[in-house]
Amino acid sequence: MMKRNLERVFTFVTTLVFISFITNIQAQEFSRQDTLRGSITPERAWWDLVYYHLDITVHPESKSIEGKNTVRYKVIDGTKRMQIDLQAPLELYKATQNGEELTIDHEGNAHFIHLKEAQEKGDVKEVVVYYRGVPVEAVRPPWDGGITWRKDEMGNPFIASSCQGIGASVWWPCKDHMYDEVDSMMISVNVPKELMNISNGRLVKVEKGKKKTKTYHWFVSNPINNYGVNINIGNYVHFGEKYEGEKGTLDMDYYVLEHNLEKAKLQFKDARRTIEAFEHWFGPYPFYEDSYKLVEAPYLGMEHQSSVTYGNGYQNGYRGRDLSGSGWGLKFDFIIVHESGHEWFANNITYKDIADMWVHESFTNYSEGLFVEHFYGKEAGAEYVIGTRSNIQNDIPVIGPYDVNQRGSGDMYYKGGNMLHTIRQLVKNDEKWRQLLRGLNKEFYHQTVTTKQVEDYMIRELGLDLKPIFDQYLRTTMVPTFEYIVKDGKIHFKWNNCVKYFNMPVKIWVDGKPTWLNPVNEWKSEDLPLESSSVEVDPNFYIGILNY
Numbered sequence: 001m002m003k004r005n006l007e008r009v010f011t012f013v014t015t016l017v018f019i020s021f022i023t024n025i026q027a028q029e030f031s032r033q034d035t036l037r038g039s040i041t042p043e044r045a046w047w048d049l050v051y052y053h054l055d056i057t058v059h060p061e062s063k064s065i066e067g068k069n070t071v072r073y074k075v076i077d078g079t080k081r082m083q084i085d086l087q088a089p090l091e092l093y094k095a096t097q098n099g100e101e102l103t104i105d106h107e108g109n110a111h112f113i114h115l116k117e118a119q120e121k122g123d124v125k126e127v128v129v130y131y132r133g134v135p136v137e138a139v140r141p142p143w144d145g146g147i148t149w150r151k152d153e154m155g156n157p158f159i160a161s162s163c164q165g166i167g168a169s170v171w172w173p174c175k176d177h178m179y180d181e182v183d184s185m186m187i188s189v190n191v192p193k194e195l196m197n198i199s200n201g202r203l204v205k206v207e208k209g210k211k212k213t214k215t216y217h218w219f220v221s222n223p224i225n226n227y228g229v230n231i232n233i234g235n236y237v238h239f240g241e242k243y244e245g246e247k248g249t250l251d252m253d254y255y256v257l258e259h260n261l262e263k264a265k266l267q268f269k270d271a272r273r274t275i276e277a278f279e280h281w282f283g284p285y286p287f288y289e290d291s292y293k294l295v296e297a298p299y300l301g302m303e304h305q306s307s308v309t310y311g312n313g314y315q316n317g318y319r320g321r322d323l324s325g326s327g328w329g330l331k332f333d334f335i336i337v338h339e340s341g342h343e344w345f346a347n348n349i350t351y352k353d354i355a356d357m358w359v360h361e362s363f364t365n366y367s368e369g370l371f372v373e374h375f376y377g378k379e380a381g382a383e384y385v386i387g388t389r390s391n392i393q394n395d396i397p398v399i400g401p402y403d404v405n406q407r408g409s410g411d412m413y414y415k416g417g418n419m420l421h422t423i424r425q426l427v428k429n430d431e432k433w434r435q436l437l438r439g440l441n442k443e444f445y446h447q448t449v450t451t452k453q454v455e456d457y458m459i460r461e462l463g464l465d466l467k468p469i470f471d472q473y474l475r476t477t478m479v480p481t482f483e484y485i486v487k488d489g490k491i492h493f494k495w496n497n498c499v500k501y502f503n504m505p506v507k508i509w510v511d512g513k514p515t516w517l518n519p520v521n522e523w524k525s526e527d528l529p530l531e532s533s534s535v536e537v538d539p540n541f542y543i544g545i546l547n548y
Contacts, residue, residue: 030404036110038405040179043083043112047073049182054172057190060157063149066132069173078119084111084129085169085176092173094130135171141299146170150298152257159233160297168226179352179448181223190215191233198232198255200307201290221289223446225350228305232295237261243275246284251291263314270336277374283438286348301335303342310335324387328372328380341367349444355400356451357407362416382540385421388414394477418542419473425540426464436461468502481544482506489531495519507538
């Protein structure tokens, strides 16, 4: 009785905490700048991105950038007011169309350009925006976002961008909302002649400048999200290899600082292993046309499309640590595997709103366990995923508020990955589960998506009632608790600490044999083979367990 009373108190307190978190989220105030940044405003909705040409000069000595971006677009519903985003202290000082200068209204980080020409539905037009200044400097990249200005061990400039969350407009002018990806892009970066710039896509040419500079021109032929665009400037050397994959020959290119070349030749073998594992689980690498690059950066790393950045110190694990505590996390380089996994979930399938960031991070977190499984076996992969549960906070819901550029809980990583691992148990068919993951990448190939689209697809393809599971794990902070009592040859069981309609089946082991139960929020009973039968709950389910 004492144990049951304590559980009731625990459940009551947990519910109060959950209500408190929801209340805080609802009470959070957002500014007009939050709305301009995070919503599809009328000044964004009427035009569809077609092409960018970002043409800039980077000045390492003054930590400044200047240049222009040519924005080609298709008119969906003609109007004459266009929103372009650029964050202070950078200055958007001019905009032109067909050589004619246009008026700009500046409202914080949103800049509204007044077009003079008629904008008829179906027209394809261009606007050129000019900017300059000192961009926000990233203090703790990649989490805070901006430009990193450092020196390498030899004293050479070592510069890179990272801007998920804060947005690409922290360093270049663009339509800074995730719902609209540009179809293709040219990135031209002028740097001092002794340095190289590595960006997304394929290198088209290198031009020598008149003032001891070079301009590197990179072309991206696939749709790309705005935060996936990057610059990496340093004293790089190159090596590479060919991978014979599902869509033919994939060029794999590696750019590292010269003094790290030999270490990189050993450590970057994990890149090839990663492509092998994820093509098995997720389908073909999504950007064969643009190649795969792994580029050393002056911060931990980021999933920039076809230009994955790396700063893990040429060691296995996450900076040498096993985030799962299982031992399996030291069998691979975390940054290579995790950030490359984002090529499928983030760059191929991209969220429309950062509130749905779990679509990127939950699947990619889960991909780490799939990598382990591919090379070390199913049990090893499960041990890795289960081991990451110690990192779950259950602080606020995984899904954040919409239309204000606000992400949800960091639990989108470990909790989201464990949610997917739990759903896999319900499928009871590993090949069907693999085909689901491959199907997601085929169904939403090069698309931006919502949570609803992903949920609906999984429910339809698996034929399972997953809505209560998604609601439980993504929209509350409660961990569903499986309560059970073994008594008089029966097992009595129910779900607690969950949404009212939570009905997830759970697998238990009775005398070492698997058995499925179907708990609800009220007590149910089933007979056991023996009055003294032993019962264990399968550890692959991310749930709380209370045995009276």
